[in-house]
Amino acid sequence: MASQDDDLQASATEGYKIGEKKTVEEYAKLDQNDESLNRWKASLGISSSPPIAVDPKDQRRCVIKTLAMEAEGRPDINIDLTTPGSLESLKSKPFSIKEAAKFRMKANFVVQHDVLSGLKYLQVVKRKGIRVAKTEEMLGSYAPNTQEKPIYEKKFEEDEAPSGMLARGHYEAVSKFTDDDNKEHLKFEWSFDIAKDWK
Template identity: 65%
Template sequence: DANDESLQRYKESLGLGAAAGKDLSDPSDPRTCIIKSLSLESPGRSPITIDLSTPGSEATLKEKPFTIKEGARFTMVVTFKVQHEIISGLSYVQVVKRKGIRVSKDTEMLGSYGPNTEKQAIYTKRFHEEEAPSGMLARGHYNALSSFVDDDKKVHLKFEWSFDIAKDW
């Protein structure tokens, strides 16, 4: 193990090893992955950020929809922490429904990460750019179910939220 150069490089890429610095895991918090926030960024607008850092903060999101302008281009950005152990194959899964009918299911692979250290205190991942649907039929209220899941099918966070597609922001 100690003589395997490629294994050592892999561990260093995950932030493990002597060069990474002090592990920032909180021994009183058993969670492996802590999702801090999810943001929607669109050119010419200030970001819309959902704070998920406090346990239970996601419970109010369904009742407070935010508006996305039809046809607008946007990018989702997630910030998170990893504690205690390596997380492998973390992905974001989102199911969007309108009037109870599923209109989309998207999966965004975030990757594998080692526990956060002083050198890398928090992780930030930008998703691929998307375009909001447009047209009279696309306007309206949508419900989304989002979850962060790893390769072992462990769900690290699951929450419902809602948004409206409208003519204007």
């Protein structure tokens, strides 16, 4: 039986090699006359705008600020991760999802110090200890936040809750944000209930 850590490993693409790491300044100076490279750098937010000042003691490259669940016909469920105890309450206070409801998750985050390459979201959902779903979503690469882009927001692919009497009940999940270097930026456990209606 696979362990929780095995479940949360990102899949590897055969033949894919991670490029040489460069600083934001090195990327900004790289082949300045190459139009397609300049468009790629602009898509990452690498520009002449200076990065937002960060606390030099905070060495995190990616700081997840909030998570939210959007579903049509109801207010968003928002989790402010800057609030003490917010991660702990995700497991102990499950929220309900209406069966067959379509929903999507979104994350707001800050990148600091250096370019973040290949941010991924991994999630494993279990019911009564048995894995029922695994999600792996590529979120992209990002330059450190600037005054022009003080925070990044990424909406995930739309998902649909299971339905039917057998699908209703309590679920446990483990999620993490990682990158091309397999650096773990945030890992947390949470729980939810599939119910007949929103509560």
